[in-house]
Amino acid sequence: MNGRRQFDTDELAQLARQVCEQAQGPEQIEVCVSTGRSTSVRAYNGDVESLRSGHSAAIGVRVVTEGRQGFASAGSLDDDVVADTLAAARRNVMFGEPDPHQGLAEPDDVAPPGLDLSDPAVLSVSDADKIAAAIDLERRCLSADPRISGVRVAAWSDGWSQSALASSTGICVQSEHGSCSVGAQPLATDGDETQIGYAGDAAWRPDELDVDRVITESTSLATGQLGATKPPSERVTVVLAPPVAAAFIGVVASVLAADSVLKGRSPFADRVGEQIADERLHLIDDPTDPTTLGAANFDGEGLAARRNALISAGVLRGFLHNAYTARRSDTASTGSAVRGTRSLPGVGTHAPVVATGDIASGDLYASVGDGVLVRGVSGLHSGVNPTSGDFSVGAWGHRISGGELAEPFREATIASTLQRMLLGIGGIGATAERLAGGMSMPPLVVADIALSGV
Template sequence: MNGRKQFEPDELAQLAQRVCERAAGNEQIEVCVSTGRSTTVRAYNGEVESLRSGVTAAIGVRVVEDGRQGFASAGSLDPDVVSDTLAAARRNVAFGEPDPHQRLAEPDGVEPPGLDLSDPAILSVPDADKIAAAIDLERRCLDADPRISGVRVAAWSDGWSQSALASSTGICVQASAGCCSIGAQPLASDGDETQIGYAGDAARRPDQLDVDRVVTESTALATGQLGATKPPSERLPVVLAPSVAAAFIAVVTSVLAADSVLKGRSPFADRVGSQIADERLSLFDDPTDPATLGATNFDGEGLAARRNALITSGVLGGFLHNAYTARRSDTFSTGSAVRGTRSVPGVGTHAPVVNTGDIANEKLNASIGNGVLVRGVSGLHSGVNPTSGDFSVGAWGHRISGGELAEPFREATIASTLQRMLLGICGIGATAEPLAGGMSMPPLVVADVALSGV
C-alpha cells in the first residue's frame, strides 16, 4: 500500500479507523484521508497548449489531549508515513495552547441527507475528448463575434476524489465525488483597444456543462466593455449582476461564520434577532441540495450536513458553527465545519442560497431608472474591512439611463458598507440565474451606493 494506490472508499475509512484505534489515555484522535486524480487541458490557436494530469493522496491527523491540539499532515498513505504523521501530531500537542473548549466533534443525532454524489461519469471521458472540448470552446468563442480577436484561455478541467474521516469519538464517514469544468477568456478588439471577458461552468457530469452560456457570457463581457470610459463620481442605485451578487453574498456569509465573530471580525456580532437586511432578503446555506457542487452529506468534522437559515426576511437568525465555536458560544454545531485533508476545520458555507424576488430580471433596470449595472468587481476580499463592514472595490459594467442599458464604464470603484448594502436592497430578481458549479443567484438592486470614477 502506498500513496499512489487506488483505494476504495471502504478501505480509506478502515485506514482512518485503524489510526484512531491507537488513541491512548486521554487522547482524542481524528483522521482525515483522501485520494484524488485530476486533469487540466488548455487550448491555444486550435492546438493543445498544455495537458496536465496527476494523482494525489493525503492524510491529516488531529490529536487533542487535555485541551491542547496537535496537527500534522502528509502527502502519502504509505503505512510508515501514516505512523509518522500520527507521531508528529502527538508531538505537536505539546506546543498547543490549553483551551477547555478544544475537543473533537461528537455524534449529535442529526441524520445526513443521504445524497448520492458519486456519479463516476467523468472517469470515463478519454483525454482526446477533453482536448476536443477545450479546442472547440476556443473556436466557438472566436466565431461568436467578429470583434473577438483571440482567446487568452480556453480550458477543460476535471477531478475525482475519495475521502474518509474517522475519530475516536465515534464518527466514521466516507464520500466519493467528482466534477468537471470549462472556462474561457476571450479578447475583444476595436482599433487599439482590447478588452477581456470571462465565464465558466462546472458540473458533476460532462453532459451538464453549459457550453453555450460560457461562450455567450464570456464574449458578451469582452465586447460589452469596448469603448468603456471612467464614469462620473456620484451616489446612485446599482444592479448587481448574479455573479457579482454571489461574490458579495460570499463576503457576507464569511462574517456570519462564528470564528469571525469570536475573533471580533464581524460587524454583526451582537445583532442576532435584529433586522440587518431589507425584509426582501432571506439567506440560507443549503448543502442538502444535490444540484450544487457544494452539496454534501457531512461537514468537515463528520457531522451531518443540514440546511441553515442565516437571514430570514432581513432578520439575522444566528451564525454558522463547527464543534469548537459551538462550545465557545454555548450552542450546537450547525454542521458548518469546512476543511481540506491537510488542514484543521474552520467554519464556512457549503452552498449559499438567496431567495428570489418579485421583479422580472429584465425589468430591474427599469425599476431604478438611472443608475449602473455592475457586471464585475475586483479586489473584493482585500477591499472589505471585516470588522467595520466598509468596502471599496473596483467595478465595471454599464450605465443605466431611463431604465435602459447605456454606455459601458470601467476603472471605477463602488463603496459602501455591508450593513448599508444589506439594508439598502430595494429589489431582487424573480429568477435565479445559473452560475458555475450548479449555484444560482438572482440579481440584486441596492440603493445609494457611491460610484467613483472621474
C-alpha cells in the same frame, strides 16, 4: 500500504479507523484521508497548449489531549508515513495552548441527507474528448463575434476524489465524487483597444456543463467593455449582476461564520434576532441541494450536512458553527465545518442561496430608472474590512439611463458598508441565474452606493 495504489472509500475508512484506535488515555484522535486524480487541458490556436494529469494522496491527523491540540499532515498513505504523521501530531500537542473548549466533534444524531454524489460520468471522458472540448470552446468563442480577436484561455479540467474521516469519538464517514469544468477568456479588439472577458462553469457531470452560457457571457463581457470610459462620481442605485451579487453574498456569509464573530471580525456580532437587511432578503446555506457542487452529506468534522437559515425576512437568525465555536458559544454545531485533508477545520458555507424576489427580468432596469449595472468587481476580499463592514472595490459594467442599458464604464470603484448595502436592497430579481458549480443567484438592486470615477 503503498501510497500510489488506488484505495476505495471502504479501505480509506478502515485506515482512518485503525489510526484512531491507537488513542491512548484521555487522547482524542481524528483522521482525515483522501485520494484523488485530476486532468487539465488548455487549447491555443486550434491545438493543445497543455495537458496535465496527476494523482494525489493525503492524510491529516488531529490529536487533542486535555485541551491541547496538535496537527500534522502528509502527502502519502504509506504505512511508515501514516505512523510518522500520527507521531508528529502527538509531538505537536505539547506546543498547543490549553483551551477548555478544544476537542473533537461528537455525534449529534442528526441524519445526513443521503445524497448520491458519486456519479462516475466524469471518469468516462477520454483525453481525446477533453482535448476536443477545449479546442471547440476556443473555436466557438472566436466565431461568436467578429470583434473577438483571440482567446487567452480555453480550458477543460476535471477531478475525482475519495475521502474518509474517523475520530475516536465514534465518527466514521466516507465520500466519493467527481466534477468537471470549462473556462474561457476571450479578447475583444476595436482599433487599438483590447478588452478581456471571462466566464466558466463547473458541474458534477459533463452533460450538465453550460458551455453556451460560458461562450455568451465571456464574449459579451469582452465586447461590452469596448469604448468604456470612467463614469462621473456620484451616489447611485446599482444592479449587482448575479455573479457579483454572489460574490458579495459570499463575503456577507463569511462574516456570519462564528469564528469571525469570536475573533471580533464581524460587524454583526451580538445582533442575532435583529433586522440587518431589507425584509426581502432570505439567505440560507443549503448543502442538501444535490444540484450544486457545494452539496455534501457531511461537514469537515463528519457531522451531517444540514440546511441553515442565516437571514430570514432581513432578520439575522444565527451564525454558522463547527464543534469548537459551538462549545465556545454554548450552542450546537450547525454542521458547517470546512476543511481540506491537510488543514484544520474552519467554519464556512457550503452552498449559500438567496431566495428570488418579484422583479421580472424585463422590468429590472426600468425599476431602477437611472443607475448602473455592475457586471464585475475586483479586489473584493482585500477591499472589505471585516470588522467595520466598510468596502471599496473596483467595478465595471454599464450605465442605466431611463430604464435602459446604456454605455459601458470601467476603472471605477463602488463603496459602502455591508450593513448599509443589506438594508439598502431595493429589489431582488424574480429569476435566478445558474452560476458555476450549480449555485443560483438573482440580481440584487441596491440603493445609495458611492460610485467613483472621474
